Amino acid sequence: MIPDEIKTDRSTNPQGDPGTKTVFIKSYGCQMNVYDSQRMADTLAPAGYVETSSPDNADLVILNTCHIREKAAEKVYSEIGRLRVARDERRRAGGDMQIAVAGCVAQAEGEEILRRAPAVDLVVGPQTYHRLPDLIAKARSAKPVDTEFPIEDKFAVLPAPRREKTLARGPSAFVTVQEGCDKFCTFCVVPYTRGAETSRPVASIVAEVERLAGAGVREISLLGQNVNAYHGEGPDGRAWTLGELVHRLARIDPITRLRYTTSHPRDMDDSLIEAHRDLPALMPFLHLPVQSGSDRILDVMNRKHTSAEYLRLIEKIRHARPDMAFSSDFIVGFPGESDADFEATLRLIEEVSYVSAYSFKYSPRPGTPGAGMADQIDEEVKAERLARLQSLTEGQQKAFNHASIGRTMDVLFDRKGKHPGQIAGRSPYLQAVQVEADESLIGTVAPVEITTTGAWSLHGIVSGTTLREKVA
Known part of the structure; x- marks a missing residue:
């Protein structure tokens, strides 16, 4: 999970060619929404x-929304208010702007969005955005809502x-392989907005990854x-596990790195753990959300695992891949969480020693069991607990980064750096790495000796030749 919002702002049409329609897509929430936004652009x-870098000169604005937390949903309505002002200005100048709400807020609220925000022209859920061209055409005379x-x-x-x-999107790409959730954690809206767990066929995924690999x-x-929980149909007609899928994708040249997210501890099977042991392309960094270290709270959350089972799983993965590092999600202030429950979460964090974490105050989501539970926690208590937890996890992250000094890591360079003559990339652990080097290295993997650390990034020097040639 990625907190707050991610702005998708890729290719632009700065000249405003009157023969071209422009679209601005803004994503909130998880990486899957970023992927969906890219596919919306491809569909249109x-x-x-063509995509534009600003909503102010867009003929169509799409807000690809997240419904995980109340704050994220409210941001959407604030953004719609700003867009309405921009649209009115365009109309006074003789132009126009269509406003679309997509994603999980669209799925959850549907017609309510049109009632609450009349400036919206169409609403489309995450399972129907492939119908966008038809919906946009319909929106000229009506306000369609498609959340089937x-x-x-x-x-x-x-x-x-x-x-x-x-x-133009760079040397790293997201590929959705599985959607939906059957777990029904009591805090989560995903089963209601994304539906039941479904998996794409292996052949479909392989074809997409091969196209991406051929484009750099x-x-x-x-x-x-x-x-x-991936269980897509394989070429042999049976359901493949994620472990089998990554083995197949690792054979696609010149893919050098594979990652996956987000995982559930209950679905971490032996074939996937063995893939981490056997595949150098599968990065030694795993996001494995636990949410709480208290067995009592885990039970109320309907997580269906205990803290001890989670810790045994961490140990098993580290045994298979000793250089594995972990990140996680944590919710503080879940209904009924006592001081003792919270202290159990801190002890678990200390035992695992995460390299990063996403942590949030519990936010009741309408329609979920947690929203109706008694013993809701006071906001001041939530804030105090969140500050303590984040202080602990941020300290662990800084310690991990500091321990990287003197190590040589393979870095995938994907962009220019903040300063002239600098390029930037990501380590196997998703750490930001800055070096002084020629821009020709962007799109390649090269070994970097880490020399210093900044607040949240590493600095180093390229210490050898690139591991893979870049596709032009």
């Missing part, structure tokens, strides 16, 4: 839409991005609400 490209769970497979009808578009992508992050 054949209809003549359609029978057709959206991945089978989504157009592939053009090669130049893939190149070197790193693939496999996405799913419960990605390690």
Whole structure:
């Protein structure tokens, strides 16, 4: 999970060609929404839409929303208010702007969005955005709401991005392989907004990764609400595990890195652990949410695992891959959480020693069991607990970064750095790494000796030749 919002702002049409329609897509929430935003842009490209870097000059604005926390949902309505002002200004100047709400808020609230925000022209859920061109056309005379769970497979009808578009997005790419959730944690809206767990066929995923690899992508992050519950149909007709899938993807040249997120501890099977042991391309960094260290709270959350089972799983993975590092999600202030429950979470964090973490105050989501529970925790208590937890996890992250000094790590360079003559990339542990080197290294993997650390990044020097040639 990624907190707050991510702005998708890729290729632009700065000249405002009057023969071209422009679209601005803003994503909130998880990496899957970033992937969906990219596929929305791909879907709209054949209809003549190009992406623009600002909503102010866009013919179409799409807010691809997240419903995990109340704050994220409220941000959407605030943004709609700002867009309404921008749209009115465009209309006074003789132009126009359509406003679409997509994603999980769209799925959860549907018609309510139109009632609460009349400026919105259309609402589309995460399972139906492949219908965007038709919905946009309908929105000229009505305000369509499409939040069905359609029978057709959206991945089978989504157009592939053009090669130049893939190149512009950089050497790392997301690929959704699994959607939905059957776990029904009592704090979570995902089963209601994304539906039941479904998995794409292996052949469909392989074809997408092969296209990405041919366009210069070197790193693939496999996405799913419960990605390690993957059970897509394999070429042999049976359901493959995620472990089998990553073995197949690791054979695609020149993919050098594989990742996956987000995982559930209950779905971490032996074949996946063995893949971490056997595949150098599978990065030694795993996001494995636990949410709480208290067995009592885990039970009320309906997580269906204990803290001891989680710790044994961590130990088993580290035995298979000794250099493995972990990140996690934590919710503080879940209904009924006592001081003792919270202290149990801190003890678990100390025992695992995470390299990063996403932590949040519990936010009741309408329609979930947690929202109706007694013993809701006071906001001041939540804030105090969150500050203590974040202080602990941030200290662990800084310690891990400091321990990287003197190590040589393979870094995938994906962008220019903050300063002239600098380029930046990511270590196997997703640490930001800055070096002084020629821009020709962008899109390649090269060994870097880490020399110093900043507040949240590493600095080093390139210590050898690139591991893979870059595709032009």
